[in-house]
Amino acid sequence: MYRDFITVGILLKKLKIKNKTKIKTFNDLVPDNWIYIQEKDVKMGRIQIFNNWSPYMVKDDQNVWIGLEYFCNEGDELWNMDDHKFADFAINELSDIDIINKDDVIDWVIIRMPKTYPAYFGTYDRFSIIREFTDHFENLFLVGRNGMHRYNNMDHSMLTAMTAVENIRQGVTSKDNLWMINAEEDYHEE
CATH class of the missing domain: 3.90.660.20 (Protoporphyrinogen oxidase, mitochondrial; domain 2)
Incomplete structure (x- = not known):
């Protein structure tokens, strides 16, 4: 949502x-x-x-x-x-x-x-199911606010895109580094 x-x-x-x-x-x-x-x-x-x-x-x-x-x-x-x-x-x-x-x-x-x-309501508590499913596609890299369904600021959104491009260039298929962007507690509201 x-x-x-x-x-x-x-x-x-x-x-x-x-x-x-x-x-x-x-x-x-x-x-x-x-x-x-x-x-x-x-x-x-x-x-x-x-x-x-x-x-x-x-x-x-x-x-x-x-x-x-x-x-x-x-x-x-x-x-x-x-x-x-x-x-x-x-x-x-x-x-x-x-x-x-x-x-x-x-x-x-x-x-x-x-x-x-x-929106972090509705079925958002089950978001990990969608992430696990999409992460299995080696050539699919979710980026940005809407792609990751995460409220990133513009800098973080752009960084996810740049990181995805670098992953593709390097042959990296893991999405873990994308999901670590904006995971620092400093950026989250209480």
């Missing part, structure tokens, strides 16, 4: 929240890449500030490009919401939690991504 995902990209003149840290940022933008939203009265799960990933992600560096992340299931109310209605909904949520002024919105885009996050 997977959780699906919707990103609402919003281009803004500015954010209402300000950098109150000692970290120097371009245009004094808050220094975070991600802001996790804990307010119970909104459905938004996280905000990405794309300017902080790279200033080249925004054509006009005086503007702010953010992504609002919504966790959902394909076919549910959020997934089926009309794009214009969803954009208004998301902008209202941002305004309600005092992150933006609605008048600062320049543009928006909505991207729906099915099967984004592996």
Whole structure:
């Protein structure tokens, strides 16, 4: 099972929240890449500030490009919401939690991504059965978040792919080194 995902990209003149840290940022933008939203009265799960990933992600560096992340299931109310209605909904949520002024919105885009996050419920406790079955295929190397049904970050996902390529080049058929990537406890939530 997977959780699906919707990103609402919003281009803004500015954010209402300000950098109150000692970290120097371009245009004094808050220094975070991600802001996790804990307010119970909104459905938004996280905000990405794309300017902080790279200033080249925004054509006009005086503007702010953010992504609002919504966790959902394909076919549910959020997934089926009309794009214009969803954009208004998301902008209202941002305004309600005092992150933006609605008048600062320049543009928006909505991207729906099915099967984004592996779900660790349902029959996940029997995942080892699937792994043991697929590991028997010498020429099948499961990689990345969806291939391994594991919530790897992008670096770990790319590393599983690079390791699989190296295994193929070296004639290694064991998949053990792939499954050891991101197995360190430091990366796991409690």
